[in-house]
Amino acid sequence: xDDRGRGPGPRPQGDAGAPLGPRGTDVPRPLPYEGVWxxxxxxxxxxxxxxxxxxxxxxxxxxxxxxxxxAEGLLxxxxxxxxxxxxxxxxxxxxxxVEVAVGAEWVRVSVEDDHPYRPTALxxxxxxxxxxxxxxxxxxxxxxxxxxxxxxTASGGKVVWAALPFKPTEALEGVILPSGD
Numbered sequence: 001x002d003d004r005g006r007g008p009g010p011r012p013q014g015d016a017g018a019p020l021g022p023r024g025t026d027v028p029r030p031l032p033y034e035g036v037w038x039x040x041x042x043x044x045x046x047x048x049x050x051x052x053x054x055x056x057x058x059x060x061x062x063x064x065x066x067x068x069x070x071a072e073g074l075l076x077x078x079x080x081x082x083x084x085x086x087x088x089x090x091x092x093x094x095x096x097x098v099e100v101a102v103g104a105e106w107v108r109v110s111v112e113d114d115h116p117y118r119p120t121a122l123x124x125x126x127x128x129x130x131x132x133x134x135x136x137x138x139x140x141x142x143x144x145x146x147x148x149x150x151x152x153t154a155s156g157g158k159v160v161w162a163a164l165p166f167k168p169t170e171a172l173e174g175v176i177l178p179s180g181d
């Protein structure tokens with residue numbers, strides 16, 4: 001997995017070289033764990049655990065303040081989204097990208113591929129094996145008080161993402177994965 005991380009390193013607060021905002025006020029610096037990191041991989045099965053481990057290691061290395069439950073949920077979301085990209089987009093997408101964006105109070109994971117098909121969250125069909133990954137992503141996200149969606153990219157592909165708050169809250173306003181298109 002190619003790690004082209006773009007996250008900022010730790011920065012001290014209130015140092016003399018801090019940028020100044022309007023009227024000479026200090027501009028708030030990002031917290032040490034804030035940033036955006038992007039990993040690329042081939043759409044093959046081995047990329048699923050590689051992506052999960054890369055995200056886990058990133059959260060630990062950056063000191064992102066996630067609970068064990070939230071980290072487990074994020075890693076399950078990453079596994080499901082990468083699995084979907086490998087199974088359904090590999091034909092039209094020679095590379096997939098996993099992005100982790102961390103803000104002061106939230107974390108967002110996304111998987112991008114070049115396939116134009118917009119996936120849907122299937123309801124439980126106990127006679128069928130598989131096909132419920134997006135339903136699981138939607139439920140994990142909802143229980144954490146987050147939001148998730150599917151967006152088209154400018155190049156004609158798609159990004160499937162989930163954003164979760166560090167602290168459980170009421171469900172955030174936003175679009176939840178559609179059940180149909």
